[in-house]
Amino acid sequence: MLKKMGQFVREEEGQGMAEYGLILAGVAVVAIVGIKLLGIKIDEVIDTVTGKL
Template identity: 85%
Template sequence: MLKKMEQFVREEEGQGMAEYGLILAGVAVVAIVGIKALGVQIDSLVDSVTSAFKGE
């Protein structure tokens, strides 16, 4: 049992997954900040596209 726990601690696969998780979290933060910063412009763009489809 101790050998398996020792082997588990020495494996580096978990480290790679943690790095991917941190990268994903960073991308999510950048996306949220970008959407918050451009929120009004995106909303007006969606409104204009919607009204164009409606023929208004």
């Protein structure tokens, strides 16, 4: 039992998965902010084109 617990503590696979999760969360936040900002700009362009038509 102690041997298994020692292996569990030394394994870094869980740490790697946590890092991938944090990276994924960061990318998601950046994507959401980018979409929000681009959405506003796209709305402005569409409104301008519609107004000129």
